[in-house]
Amino acid sequence: MKNEWPLWEIFIRGQHGMSHRHVGSLHAPDAEMAIKNARDVYTRRNEGVSIWVVEANHIAASSPSDKGPLYEPSESKVYRHPTFFDIPDEVGAM
Amino acid sequence: MTREDAFTQFLLQMGDNTLILGHRVSEWCGHAPVLEEDIALANTALDLIGQTQMWLGLAAEVQGDGKSADDLAFLRDAWDFRNVLLVEVPNEDFGRTLMRQFLFDAWHSIQLGRLMKSSDERVAAIAEKASKEVAYHLERSADTVVGLGDGTEESHRRMQEALDYLWPYAGEMFQSDEADAEMVKAGIAPDPASLREEYDTLVSRVLTEATLTIPESRFAHKGGRTGAMHTEHLGHLLTQMQWLQRAYPGAKW
Amino acid sequence: MYAQMIKSEATQDDPEKLAAFQARIDAGEKIEPKDWMPEGYRKTLIRQIGQHAHSEIVGQLPEGNWITRAPTLERKAILLAKVQDEAGHGLYLYCAAETLGVSRDEITEMLLDGRMKYSSIFNYPTLNWADIGAVGWLVDGAAIMNQVPLQRTSFGPYSRAMIRICKEESFHQRQGYDAIRKMAEGTPEQKKMAQDALNRLWYPSLMMFGPSDKDSVHSAQSMAWKIKMNTNDELRQKFVDQTVPQAEYLGLTVPDPDLKWNEERGHYDYTDPDWSEFFDVIKGNGPCNVDRLAARNKAWDDGKWVRDGLLAHARKKAARKHAAE
Numbered sequence: 001m002k003n004e005w006p007l008w009e010i011f012i013r014g015q016h017g018m019s020h021r022h023v024g025s026l027h028a029p030d031a032e033m034a035i036k037n038a039r040d041v042y043t044r045r046n047e048g049v050s051i052w053v054v055e056a057n058h059i060a061a062s063s064p065s066d067k068g069p070l071y072e073p074s075e076s077k078v079y080r081h082p083t084f085f086d087i088p089d090e091v092g093a094m
Numbered sequence: 095m096t097r098e099d100a101f102t103q104f105l106l107q108m109g110d111n112t113l114i115l116g117h118r119v120s121e122w123c124g125h126a127p128v129l130e131e132d133i134a135l136a137n138t139a140l141d142l143i144g145q146t147q148m149w150l151g152l153a154a155e156v157q158g159d160g161k162s163a164d165d166l167a168f169l170r171d172a173w174d175f176r177n178v179l180l181v182e183v184p185n186e187d188f189g190r191t192l193m194r195q196f197l198f199d200a201w202h203s204i205q206l207g208r209l210m211k212s213s214d215e216r217v218a219a220i221a222e223k224a225s226k227e228v229a230y231h232l233e234r235s236a237d238t239v240v241g242l243g244d245g246t247e248e249s250h251r252r253m254q255e256a257l258d259y260l261w262p263y264a265g266e267m268f269q270s271d272e273a274d275a276e277m278v279k280a281g282i283a284p285d286p287a288s289l290r291e292e293y294d295t296l297v298s299r300v301l302t303e304a305t306l307t308i309p310e311s312r313f314a315h316k317g318g319r320t321g322a323m324h325t326e327h328l329g330h331l332l333t334q335m336q337w338l339q340r341a342y343p344g345a346k347w
Numbered sequence: 348m349y350a351q352m353i354k355s356e357a358t359q360d361d362p363e364k365l366a367a368f369q370a371r372i373d374a375g376e377k378i379e380p381k382d383w384m385p386e387g388y389r390k391t392l393i394r395q396i397g398q399h400a401h402s403e404i405v406g407q408l409p410e411g412n413w414i415t416r417a418p419t420l421e422r423k424a425i426l427l428a429k430v431q432d433e434a435g436h437g438l439y440l441y442c443a444a445e446t447l448g449v450s451r452d453e454i455t456e457m458l459l460d461g462r463m464k465y466s467s468i469f470n471y472p473t474l475n476w477a478d479i480g481a482v483g484w485l486v487d488g489a490a491i492m493n494q495v496p497l498q499r500t501s502f503g504p505y506s507r508a509m510i511r512i513c514k515e516e517s518f519h520q521r522q523g524y525d526a527i528r529k530m531a532e533g534t535p536e537q538k539k540m541a542q543d544a545l546n547r548l549w550y551p552s553l554m555m556f557g558p559s560d561k562d563s564v565h566s567a568q569s570m571a572w573k574i575k576m577n578t579n580d581e582l583r584q585k586f587v588d589q590t591v592p593q594a595e596y597l598g599l600t601v602p603d604p605d606l607k608w609n610e611e612r613g614h615y616d617y618t619d620p621d622w623s624e625f626f627d628v629i630k631g632n633g634p635c636n637v638d639r640l641a642a643r644n645k646a647w648d649d650g651k652w653v654r655d656g657l658l659a660h661a662r663k664k665a666a667r668k669h670a671a672e
Contacts, residue, residue, distance in 0.1 A: 002452065002652065003655055003658055004450055004452045005128070005654065005657075007442075007445060007450075007451075011461075019388060021510075024242075024439055024442055024507075024508075024511070025442040025444070025445070025470065026130055026438060027128065027130060027451060028130065029241070029658045029660065029661035029665065030661035030665070031655040032237065033237070033241075033657065033661070035417075036233070036234055036237070036486045037132070037133075038131040039230075040130065040133050040134040040137050041130060041133050041438060043437060044133075044137070044432075045515070048219065052364045066529065071451075076223075077140065077144075077424070077428060078146050079421070079424065079428065079518065079522065080428055080432075080515075080518050081518055082517045082518045084522075085431050085518070085521035085522055085524070085525040086525070087521060087524060087525070088596065090592075090596055091524070091592070091593050092589070092592060092593070093589075094488075094520060094521055094524060094593075113420075117415060120414050120415065120423070120427050121414075121415055121429060121432050121433065123407065123414055123434075124404075124407035124408050124411035124430065124434070124642075125411075125642065125645070125646045126646065126647065126650065127646070127647075127650020127651070127653035127654055128653070128654055129404070129437060129438045129441075130438070131650075131653070132407075132431075132434045133431055133434050133435055133438070136427055136428070136430070136431035136434070139427055140427055140428060141426055143420055143423055143427070144423045144424065146420060147420050147421070147424075150420075150534065163420060163509070164419045164420055164421075164613055167420055168418070168419070187649065188653045189653075195520065198499045234368060237589050238657070239657065240660070241658045241660040241661070242653065242657065242660070244660050244663065245655070245656030245657060245658075245659040245660040246652065246655050246659045248652045248655075248656070249652050249655070249656025249657075249659070250656075253654065283476060318643070319374070323427045334415045334416055335415060335416065336592070338416060338417075338418040338476055339414055339418055339419075339483045342534065342536055342537070344534075345418075345533055345534050345536070345537055346533055347418035347422055347476070347526075347529055347530075347533075
């Protein structure tokens with residue numbers, strides 16, 4: 001038997017009360033682990049999310065639009081954001 | 095022992111546990127069995143490093159001699175560390191790493207729950223923030239222990255071996271001494287021994303679901319949380335972790 | 348950029364379909380996985396996205412090399428978060444490749460047995476702490492040059508992965524520059540580390556853009572398909588022009604005695620890297636090729652029981668649930 005973890009499509013709702021949005025995919029052995037993996041993979045910069053996972057081969061639709069998800073700054077991991085680093089003006093755009 | 099010394103020791107215990115475990119977990123980055131686990135382990139390590147900054151930051155503040163959390167992390171020798179031995183044992187395979195994580199997370203989540211009611215507001219605040227992170231750590235490590243324990247024959251065998259190896263290190267988390275008595279008196283922290291019953295219930299529920307057998311022996315290694323005797327592993331860990339700070343004293347990074 | 352020397356596949360499809368396909372691309376439309384596409388487009392993309400993904404994953408290793416030795420708690424957290432992001436980027440890209448019909452395990456095995464490549468840069472070692480700064484500043488800086496235009500690439504899933512990656516990547520270069528700046532402004536030993544890092548990583552960074560356009564025969568088709576957005580030399584020049592003033596600000600010397608501003612061209616003149624070294628690295632003879640691949644293979648082999656165990660449990664659980672219904 002092929003032992004590759006199934007592929008899951010991940011949908012996430014930010015805290016602004018919007019619909020769940022497709023954010024990407026990942027692999028997981030089952031739905032519960034897919035939700036946990038989604039939390040770790042796709043909410044590294046978010047807060048207050050709701051996650052839906054659907055096994056990819058159960059989806060019968062074309063891929064969604066390409067707008068990026070809304071990110072909420074994470075207070076405890078501010079270094080993930082470029083503005084955390086003070087780059088002198090003389091250096092130019094970075 | 096003065097209350098201040100006892101308080102410092104308690105804060106070092108909390109901060110050194112997260113520091114050393116965070117370090118161990120970070121060793122997996124780039125080497126995990128699957129990308130999703132690699133990312134999840136890094137999240138756990140990041141949470142633990144963040145908690146370290148808070149606990150050791152407060153320890154430095156209480157000590158009041160102008161030191162920083164970094165000074166405590168990078169410039170103390172092994173005998174000054176107050177983490178339990180459990181967190182300093184090497185990762186070995188993924189099974190031992192996750193079993194160690196689970197045995198620690200179970201204690202950690204109970205401990206933080208109690209600390210949220212600490213008479214010291216700073217302790218309560220750190221515990222509140224950390225408890226949310228640790229609730230997730232526990233959920234994830236427990237699920238993984240169950241999945242691997244009740245997985246294949248090989249994964250079951252490896253998880254049982256991990257449990258057999260690590261179980262003698264679990265007991266130290268519940269040992270009390272006079273510093274703990276001082277913390278209980280001040281209402282700052284619970285008596286470690288008082289956590290054992292809840293811990294045993296939690297751990298045995300998960301390990302039963304994982305089809306694993308808890309060793310009968312209650313023997314417990316000790317010496318980490320008092321600093322009396324660490325394992326040989328801690329020194330090696332520190333030589334790596336502290337190397338730059340030791341080799342280039344006073345440099346800013 | 349993490350994709351070097353990607354050979355475009357020749358295409359032998361119906362000319363009418365090809366023309367219609369090209370017209371869609373020229374009109375700026377995105378190609379989605381279920382749309383018709385030339386076989387050459389599909390195969391070239393798999394190779395390019397795969398190589399990019401592999402580069403992210405192998406790229407975890409040189410930086411991961413310093414996680415346990417990071418000098419402060421904050422630097423440790425920053426570096427770990429950054430290397431973790433690389434794993435995430437690899438994951439997004441593997442998922443994009445999967446939409447083209449190659450599974451994660453299949454494409455991983457192609458990396459592990461040497462059928463697929465990753466960027467030459469990750470076959471160089473990280474030897475002192477300033478390398479961590481230099482990798483963020485130079486290597487991520489070079490990668491961003493290529494990745495920003497790739498957000499507009501014609502293949503939808505690839506474009507979306509790049510958008511997400513660029514959003515996350517923007518902190519990587521800045522943290523690198525911030526880290527090496529601390530060194531360049533620090534003690535004499537720290538400054539020496541910073542200069543040493545620049546000396547070793549400058550030319551390998553220039554190599555990331557791939558061989559000179561005059562020796563790069565694979566570009567035209569990929570550029571027409573909008574899976575390659577700029578030529579190698581264009582991007583390399585842009586990188587040099589951007590990076591030299593940044594080095595000057597740090598008081599570091601770019602290891603190129605012939606580097607000088609050319610008023611007439613409005614660009615820096617610079618020395619090309621040693622291309623024979625580049626081809627050696629591509630062939631497997633870089634300083635770390637063998638170790639990098641061994642590390643990836645070890646992680647994969649050691650992890651097999653974990654992947655199998657968790658899947659076996661998931662199947663048991665599903666079967667138990669089914670039996671109970």
